[in-house]
Amino acid sequence: MRTLPPSSRILKSYLFLLLWLTLFIYWFNLLNQITGVEEDLINKPDRPIPSRKVTILRAKLRWALALMALISLAVYEPTLQPETICWLLTVALLCATPLGKHWFVKNCVAMTAGTWALLGASWKVIAPLTSRAELSIPTVSVWLGLLIQIQDLRDMKGDAAIGRRTLPLVFGSSGCRWIITFFLIPVSLLVLWMGGILSIAPVSLMAVHAFLGYRVMHDAGSYYDHKTYMVRLIFQLLILIDLGKKYRFSLISSVWS
Numbered sequence: 001m002r003t004l005p006p007s008s009r010i011l012k013s014y015l016f017l018l019l020w021l022t023l024f025i026y027w028f029n030l031l032n033q034i035t036g037v038e039e040d041l042i043n044k045p046d047r048p049i050p051s052r053k054v055t056i057l058r059a060k061l062r063w064a065l066a067l068m069a070l071i072s073l074a075v076y077e078p079t080l081q082p083e084t085i086c087w088l089l090t091v092a093l094l095c096a097t098p099l100g101k102h103w104f105v106k107n108c109v110a111m112t113a114g115t116w117a118l119l120g121a122s123w124k125v126i127a128p129l130t131s132r133a134e135l136s137i138p139t140v141s142v143w144l145g146l147l148i149q150i151q152d153l154r155d156m157k158g159d160a161a162i163g164r165r166t167l168p169l170v171f172g173s174s175g176c177r178w179i180i181t182f183f184l185i186p187v188s189l190l191v192l193w194m195g196g197i198l199s200i201a202p203v204s205l206m207a208v209h210a211f212l213g214y215r216v217m218h219d220a221g222s223y224y225d226h227k228t229y230m231v232r233l234i235f236q237l238l239i240l241i242d243l244g245k246k247y248r249f250s251l252i253s254s255v256w257s
Helices: 007-035 037-043 056-076 078-096 103-126 131-153 156-161 167-194 202-217 222-246 248-256
Strands: none
Touching (some): 007 056, 007 078, 037 156, 056 078, 103 167, 131 156, 131 167, 131 202, 131 222, 156 167, 167 202
């Protein structure tokens, strides 16, 4: 009869995951804010650098330390090296090349790849990947890459100031809203269906997507668009929670083995 591993091993895995996730997000946020000061002065003036709470020099020092720590964790745990390398390359593409300013590369490519790295590593720290996880993780990643376009509706002024070519700047606010609502949202539902996620709660998932479309089409200013983006973020978390509930037995089996 198989038994769960010792509590100390489980606790160690979760603490390691917490550390890796912290560095994963912290390192990206530092570089994003270091390279995006001009944009943040317009879109997010309360951030540490534009609000003068942190100097760029100190931010660069923290960035270097976080990078070394993130790489060290990947060396310590080789199974995370594919996701770590993917994340490093993705962030470099976003923050250090002109391609990162284009809506397709920024959202459909980079955000999809980054989400794959985040979710894949998070699972692997706790247990080996299962066949279900190998399908669900790319599915959620592509879904997010499609709907993350919603965030750019709130940031048009700052994005225009630094020369970004986001979807609302390329097609206009009105055109972008039509594209998101009547093309990207249906395609995202198709992606969830192909990945076997839509079947978890088809009525609820379609209803929430319809609600997102309603909010996107209701052009009521950047603050309203920000709230719509937060609704999408909460929706994403609920999908991950539902996936965790659905696949909890396969995860437990992986931990046992």
